[in-house]
Amino acid sequence: MSLAPYQPHCYFPLSFDYPSSQCSTLSGRPAVSAMSLWYLFSALVGGPGSVLISVLLLILSVRLWHKSRLWDLQCCSTDLTGKVAVVTGANSGIGKVVSQELARRGARVILACRSRERGQQALAEIQAASKDACILLGEVDLSSMASIRTFARWLLQEYPEIHLLVNNAAVCGFPKTLTPEGLEFTFATNYVGPFLLTNLLQGSLQRAESARVVNVTSFMQDCGYIDEEHLTGAGGPLTFNQNYYCSKLLLTSFTGELARRLQGTGVTVNCVEPGIVYTGIMKHFSWLYRFLFKLSSFFLKDPKQGAIPVLYLSLAKELNGVSGKYFNSSCVITLPPKAAQDPVVAQSLWNASVRLTNLDKTD
């Protein structure tokens, strides 16, 4: 049998019409493997398949690149037995992976979710993955200050010590909408909610002696600006989705201010951006955006990879005592946007947030 010479633009033949005597193995089955592989290879390299090969290689390189820039979770020996962790938005995406890893390391994890049904499903999945996981569901709607207060009261009563709070929940893709409490919905969920919850839990965090607060922000904060009036739906103009960008910028500014205020208490506060991760974060966008997001998903991090920077801030021993920092998706301390570096702006935002949440009056 002689192999056909390499033809740069020949296509992979779908059927083989060689005489069976020529193309059969000892077992009598057609010996298509070597031939077909050869044809497939020549067709792919030389024909339009080269586009496919290039795309596959590109995907592979991007994935390897993501992997090479990730902190090695397996090398971290932090044991969380006896510790209590609260993760908001724990029923999907990054929050679910983070919760699972914390539970795997022995922590008692409270999944803070707004939907009992989705929360219970996540809880069942995490429990199925690690049988000894000690996880509980806590219901909280972070866009509602009343709901946060009820949740925080329950937590403080049940858990006098909280060692880790991950402010992960967020929404994006919503137009300007006011909540019944008079807050702008996206700002309420992404900024006011974490602000209020963290402050209400301060007693339990400080009692833990050594505790961490991890705020999940976004690189898109670079496209935001700080205007306190946005919190109530007023303020400067916002382009499409800029309420999300601005709310994340406020969260970063809050991180710095809270860290300054908690100096010497044993509670550290840092924020991190996970990179571009293929999760349900775009679920409120139009089908076109969701379609494009899905199309690009091959090049994006998956939730497990997206959770690594958040886990780094939650677990890494070398971060003991490190506070008020912004970490990029490669777990490197980076300067946040200028507006979030300004302590005067941060203090003013803090005061406005205290007024809006009545933090000074009731708690």
Ligand SMILES: NC(=O)c1ccc[n+]([C@@H]2O[C@H](COP(=O)([O-])OP(=O)(O)OC[C@H]3O[C@@H](n4cnc5c(N)ncnc54)[C@H](OP(=O)(O)O)[C@@H]3O)[C@@H](O)[C@H]2O)c1
């Ligand atoms: N994915 C990315 O590319 C990316 C990039 C930069 C930053 N981030 C940040 O990463 C974090 C996690 O997002 P993700 O990508 O994992 O998206 P996700 O899967 O959509 O997770 C967001 C979580 O927040 C919860 N949530 C939303 N509104 C809530 C509310 N009012 N009360 C309580 N929980 C609420 C969601 O619950 P429901 O299921 O009930 O909606 C969901 O569990 C977010 O802070 C996001 O801004 C993500």
